[in-house]
Amino acid sequence: MPTEAVLPESELRSRVQERIKDGRLPVEFITLINGGFGGGQTCPVCDKPVTRDKVEYDVVDPRNADHLIFHFACYVIWQRECARRIRAGDSER
Numbered sequence: 303m304p305t306e307a308v309l310p311e312s313e314l315r316s317r318v319q320e321r322i323k324d325g326r327l328p329v330e331f332i333t334l335i336n337g338g339f340g341g342g343q344t345c346p347v348c349d350k351p352v353t354r355d356k357v358e359y360d361v362v363d364p365r366n367a368d369h370l371i372f373h374f375a376c377y378v379i380w381q382r383e384c385a386r387r388i389r390a391g392d393s394e395r
């Protein structure tokens with residue numbers, strides 16, 4: 303499965319932190335995920351389209367029920383950041 307990151311992990315992590323700060327990404331554990339191949343939507347982490355040859359992770363933002371379509375690698379880094387913040391009791395959103 304083509305799951306490689308489109309940007310270096312350190313770059314993705316700083317983008318995730320920015321997106322959480324400006325409210326585009328929630329700090330939540332996601333339990334319901336639809337996986338599949340991309341349909342060209344823009345990934346909210348790296349701002350690049352999730353193309354047909356990449357795996358997409360489609361999650362529902364619990365704040366507003368919007369769909370967020372991530373690259374697999376971007377999703378993993380976002381959820382890792384959420385886990386770190388939730389564990390640390392950091393509610394900064």
Ligand SMILES: [Zn+2]
Nearest residue numbers: 345348373376
């Ligand atoms: Zn991405």
